Amino acid sequence: MKVAAYIDDQFNRFVSELQAWCRQPSVSGANRGIPEMVALVRETLIAAGLAVQVFTVPGGHPVVYAERKGTTDKTLLFYGHYDVQPPEPLEAWASGPFEAEVRDGRLFARGVADDKACLLSRVQAVEALLKTRGELPVSVKFLVEGEEEIGSSHLRPFVESHKELLAADWCIWEYAAKNELGYPTMTLGNKGLCYLQLTAAGPSQDWHSMFAPVIPNPAWRLVWALASLKNERDEILVEGFYHDVAPLSEAELAALARIPTDAEKLKASAGLDHLVQDVEGIELKKRLYAAPTCNICGFTAGHVHSGKKGIVPARATAHVDLRLVVNQQPADILDKVRRHLVAHGFGDIQVEMLEGMMPAKTAVNTPFVDVVVQAARRAYKNEITVLPTSPGAGPREVFSTWTDMPIVGLGVGHAGSGVHGPNENVILEDYREGIQHIAALIEQLGISSA
């Protein structure tokens, strides 16, 4: 039996395995279900034919490592994570976030797209190759961490102390998604991240709002401070913020131009009648794939949901994520935000960086990229699209600082997967194609390495 036929033959079982993974909560931020998820990942990897080691991480969640030697001396490394985002708000889910219900050809669960289905598709591709060929044409390694959703803070020390173990010629990164037109994508980079918590303090406890004429209100302070960071034309006003942004190369601009995109479909899937600054075409793509951002993820002051309450709240807190592009650095951006606030009279606002991540990217003109493209033609109807940088952040830079191996993000999500939101889902047909793509890629790498 050919590997592609084996995958089709076993696909129902593969979906059942994915459901089992999704029914096991593994919320790293809430320290929920981690040991159970590690055990499940380990069993699955062993059953697929891999040798597994679980590394405990002092003060963190375990790293699962697995490998299988191939018949050539080339090695493909898979990076993924078994942890997921918190499922809240629960009331917004049509079925429970850990029920893994299948409806209309989709599997709904927290973390199914980001990235349990992506990771498992690779394990199942390896299983399919071993069951049908008996051996792998190149060696494969899996590095599976449990802290990607909380900043991967232990990944760098782990990688730096296991360079030999992790050495590889190419790397497939955790996640990618079909775009809103149904084209599969690969990402050659990640944005960086500077995730900040801004806090304003008011009276020592909530005060009756009759005192509002004289008691300083921390919600107002935070509103004014935030309004000083970015204006209504979406221009980030932090002094020097854009200073280190590297210009796009010709090859990147050409790749951006080739990305099929449709502002109308994006609007429809988000239920919106307009996008930021009404962007479309190449401007939309430059923003999404190449521009840094300053985004309010959350703002809490007082108690809006418990009804009317006439108070001056005791404190106000905002979470702001700034996604960075090469060569911006999170520590430098933090410093610039702090200096900006002081310069604008907001020295009372406390700023804390909850997560920092460097941006990183692989050049568009890399032979490995072509191999991924060719393999994709065997799995997908539509040509795969090359995204010079994912709009998302990720710890790719942890690898790019010690090795120049190309790193390509692939995955089985789609534009409506709702990652990090309620009703996160994967289309099962995308999942099948994703397994096929990885199996074809490993075969293709064997041919080009022989």
Added chain:
Amino acid sequence: MKVAAYIDDQFNRFVSELQAWCRQPSVSGANRGIPEMVALVRETLIAAGLAVQVFTVPGGHPVVYAERKGTTDKTLLFYGHYDVQPPEPLEAWASGPFEAEVRDGRLFARGVADDKACLLSRVQAVEALLKTRGELPVSVKFLVEGEEEIGSSHLRPFVESHKELLAADWCIWEYAAKNELGYPTMTLGNKGLCYLQLTAAGPSQDWHSMFAPVIPNPAWRLVWALASLKNERDEILVEGFYHDVAPLSEAELAALARIPTDAEKLKASAGLDHLVQDVEGIELKKRLYAAPTCNICGFTAGHVHSGKKGIVPARATAHVDLRLVVNQQPADILDKVRRHLVAHGFGDIQVEMLEGMMPAKTAVNTPFVDVVVQAARRAYKNEITVLPTSPGAGPREVFSTWTDMPIVGLGVGHAGSGVHGPNENVILEDYREGIQHIAALIEQLGISSA
């Protein structure tokens, strides 16, 4: 036994009755405990010697009315409410909000200051007079509603359809507090209120913040819209907002000048190192007692308290209360806010008025005010302070539109009572003095009416 001696003699029982009232939750906004509280108020009024009627209010909470004829044809009306604010945030209370714990000479409970202790002090004063004199020198009436904390929306129709029942010569209003220097106060007016909910809509559900470059963020929209309403110098920028503010009279300015106040004590009690615009002295008093406000009571977008979450939130909601002074009108202010937002490019922000209340005040030069001052000298060490207007809102205007009876707010709170906040409390010695003051006032009114 003299009435003052009776009050001292019975004071421990009076405190026990107050605890029983406070242990009965009566959160109008959550529709919690209302029938039980109505029954408790009714029993207490009957036991004190009053004739009670409970009026059901279609679509609202019942009104409790009570009366007792006096020996002259003059009538004193007490207005109060049996409902309380929601107790959240529960974790901020040192003892349960409905435990009514006594610590260090204070009783801690949601609603004890605002205004169960105020209301009960009047009932107990009537009881004391009846037990010691056998009769009252003037008639008394009690109007006790259950919707003061949610906007008193049924009070106006009730009053307008029961004008004869409620007719009186003078009225004592629900609440007042000793100021931060320990001086008892009386309030001759209330600010009005225009309590708004502002909502901005974003994507149909929370989206991964990697899309922040193109997906409009409702938290940013709301931040920018709010920042357009008031600047950092605390100037309200809504066009025409100050247009209808009536200038203060000479008598009001003189009364403001006499108010003892201490910015340092206010700061210390709120745990602050500064007040808004560093006001002090007469400027502080003009703001607190005579200036309209625009205050953010709450702001919610995203999920700050469930950890880091990289999202563009689906919606952002703010509660803004504007406290109004004579002659500002809530419907007019709502209209001005809406027109301001549209004019500044924020026509996408939904504005809903959750509560509206007109400002109202009694003139400083009114004979009844002098009687209250004289009676206070028998109950308090310090001279009572006349506040031309309370900093708080209240439905006084419901009465002032059909009768010119003077309305004076009195009460047993203090500057650290924490009304509407956690650990709301009343100092028991203030409570005792409050009962003595009302008993003395009724006796004094009898003398001046005889």
